Structure formats: C-alpha cells, structure tokens
Amino acid sequence: xxxxxxxxxxxxxxxxxxxxxxxxxxxxxxxxxxxxxxxxxxxxxxxxxxxxxxxxxxxxxxxxxxxxxxxxxxxxxxxxxxxxxxxxxxxxxxxxxxxxxxxxxxxxxxxxxxxxxxxxxxxxxxxxxxxxxxxxxxxxxxxxxxxxxxxxxxxxxxxxxxxxxxxxxxxxxxxxxxxxxxxxxxxxxxxxxxx
Amino acid sequence: xxxxxxxxxxxxxxxxxxxxxxxxxxxxxxxxxxxxxxxxxxxxxxxxxxxxxxxxxxxxxxxxxxxxxxxxxxxxxxxxxxxxxxxxxxxxxxxx
Numbered sequence: 618x619x620x621x622x623x624x625x626x627x628x629x630x631x632x633x634x635x636x637x638x639x640x641x642x643x644x645x646x647x648x649x650x651x652x653x654x655x656x657x658x659x660x661x662x663x664x665x666x667x668x669x670x671x672x673x674x675x676x677x678x679x680x681x682x683x684x685x686x687x688x689x690x691x692x693x694x695x696x697x698x699x700x701x702x703x704x705x706x707x708x709x710x711x712x713x714x715x716x717x718x719x720x721x722x723x724x725x726x727x728x729x730x731x732x733x734x735x736x737x738x739x740x741x742x743x744x745x746x747x748x749x750x751x752x753x754x755x756x757x758x759x760x761x762x763x764x765x766x767x768x769x770x771x772x773x774x775x776x777x778x779x780x781x782x783x784x785x786x787x788x789x790x791x792x793x794x795x796x797x798x799x800x801x802x803x804x805x806x807x808x809x810x811x812x
Numbered sequence: 813x814x815x816x817x818x819x820x821x822x823x824x825x826x827x828x829x830x831x832x833x834x835x836x837x838x839x840x841x842x843x844x845x846x847x848x849x850x851x852x853x854x855x856x857x858x859x860x861x862x863x864x865x866x867x868x869x870x871x872x873x874x875x876x877x878x879x880x881x882x883x884x885x886x887x888x889x890x891x892x893x894x895x896x897x898x899x900x901x902x903x904x905x906x907x908x
Contacts, residue, residue, distance in 0.1 A: 618878070618881040618882070632903065634899050634900075637896075637898075637899045638896055638899075641892070641895040641896065641898075642886065642892065643884075645886075645887045645891065645892065645895055646884030646885055646886055646887060647877075647880060647881045647884045649884065649885070649887050650880040650881070650883055650884045650885070651877075651880050654880065664887075664888070664890075664891050667887065667891060667895070668891065668894055668895065668898075671895050671898055672898055675898050675899065675902045676902060684838070685839075686838065686839045686842060687842070688838045688839055688841065688842025688843075688845075688874060689838045689839070689842075691842075691874075691877050691878070691881070692838060692873075692874075692877070695877055749829065752829070752830065752865065755865060756830070756863075756865040759865065759868070760862065760863050763862075764858055764861060764862050764868075767862075767868055768868070768871065768872055768875070771868060771869065771872040772872055772875075772876065775872065775876065777876070781879070784879060785875050785876060785879040786875070
C-alpha cells in the first residue's frame with residue numbers, strides 16, 4: 618500500500634495525472650478485494666461500483682478528505698466503496714420490484730430471483746435494542762480474554778475463515794480454531810444464563 | 813447462522829455507541845495494527861483495547877483492511893483504462 622497516500626492525494630488535487638494513475642492502480646485493487654469479500658452476491662456490479670467510487674473521489678471525495686494519515690484514508694475509502702455498493706443493491710432491488718410488477722401476470726412460474734443479503738440488517742431500529750443488550754454482554758465476556766483471543770472472535774464473526782484470520786493476526790491456524798471455540802462456548806454459557 | 817451468532821453480529825452495528833473520550837484515534841489504531849508503536853505506547857493502547865469493545869472493533873477492522881490491501885491484485889486492464897480516463901474527463905469538465 619502507498620505509504621504516503623496523503624502526498625499522492627495532494628498531487629492529484631494539484632492536477633498531477635501520474636499521481637492519479639499511481640493512486641487508482643493501488644486503491645482499485647483494494648476496492649476489489651473488499652467487494653469480493655463483503656459483497657460477493659453482486660459480483661457483476663463490482664467494476665461499476667469501483668468506477669463510481671473513483672468518479673466520486675476525483676470529483677469531490679479527495680478534496681473532502683480531512684484526515685492526515687493513510688489509516689484515516691483507508692477507512693474513508695472503504696466507506697465510499699461500501700456506500701456505492703449499498704446504493705447498487707438498492708438500485709437492484711428497485712429494478713427488481715419494477716420488473717416484477719411488469720411481468721407478474723406474464724411469468725407466474727418464472728425462475729426465483731437472486732436473494733441479495735442486506736449487510737445493514739443489524740442497523741434496523743427493531744433490532745437495535747436487542748443488539749445493545751448483546752453488546753453489553755459481549756463487552757463483559759470478552760474482557761476476560763487476551764487481546765488476540767478477542768480479535769480472533771471478532772474476525773470470525775465478521776465472516777473470515779481460519780486461514781485468513783491466521784494471516785491477519787500472524788498466528789497458526791490451529792490456534793485460531795481453539796481460541797474461537799473456547800470463547801464461543803463461554804459466551805454461549807453466559808448467554809443461556811441471561812435468557 | 814445460529815441465533816447467538818446472528819445477535820452478536822447485529823451487535824457490531826452498535827459499537828459506535830460505546831465510543832468514549834479516551835478511545836484511540838485512527839492513527840494510533842493503525843500504527844498498533846502494523847506494530848509501529850513504541851513499546852510504551854503499544855502497552856498503553858493494548859491495555860485500553862483489552863476492555864474497550866469500540867476500539868477492539870476499530871482495531872479488527874483496521875487489520876482486516878490492511879490485510880485486504882496486502883492481498884489486493886490489479887483490476888482488469890479494461891477497468892484500469894476507464895479509471896485512468898476519469899482524470900482527463902474531470903479536467904475537461906472543469907475547463908468547460
């Protein structure tokens with residue numbers, strides 16, 4: 618990853634085409650890796666999402682970025698990619714609803730539509746209260762474990778495989794499985810006691 | 813996905829509520845993720861994260877993004893060409 622992305626951004630804003638090419642070559646790959654992991658159900662739209670992300674960045678996104686480190690930019694960049702992906706999902710749903718209305722009478726027995734999981738389902742108001750209760754429980758339960766154990770648990774919940782967690786945290790794969798299993802059992806005991 | 817896992821996954825969207833004034837900034841979290849903090853700062857940051865679910869979430873996300881960045885591969889030549897073209901298109905639009 619570009620260490621001095623802040624300088625590259627400044628150069629892009631000053632009209633340096635070479636800097637723009639360095640920037641998009643590096644970050645388009647990151648966007649693709651993120652989309653493949655987080656939004657695999659809309660793989661056909663990944664190129665469009667990336668193009669919209671960079672259109673956004675060149676028109677106002679780079680100018681609006683107020684951070685000073687590559688870490689802040691990475692989080693900012695991820696948010697833009699994610700928002701573009703969510704917009705794409707919304708558009709798909711709208712198109713699907715429209716075409717369903719149009720073709721309902723003609724294709725009663727048509728093929729089932731592709732179900733796109735909603736990655737924001739947890740932010741719905743009806744689930745927030747319950748989630749808060751779980752956060753309290755989780756915070757209390759995780760405190761008892763070493764930091765690396767907590768990271769294993771969270772990464773597993775975020776959908777990573779043992780192999781990926783092993784690479785992210787630089788620990789053996791067997792250790793990942795053991796740590797996750799231990800926290801999971803303990804949390805289940807606490808949760809059952811609570812409910 | 814079992815019920816407990818679903819509930820815990822939902823909880824991730826509520827981590828923001830836990831943020832306090834003593835929480836770590838993105839730079840510290842990033843440097844911690846890349847093991848670039850001095851020993852004393854690292855110990856202090858780790859002690860905080862150990863009992864702060866918000867910062868643990870931030871650290872996990874940062875490590876995940878740095879991992880994705882390290883695994884990233886070039887996009888297709890067609891897409892790369894389109895992205896390169898955005899620059900001159902933007903320049904032209906600004907001049908008009």
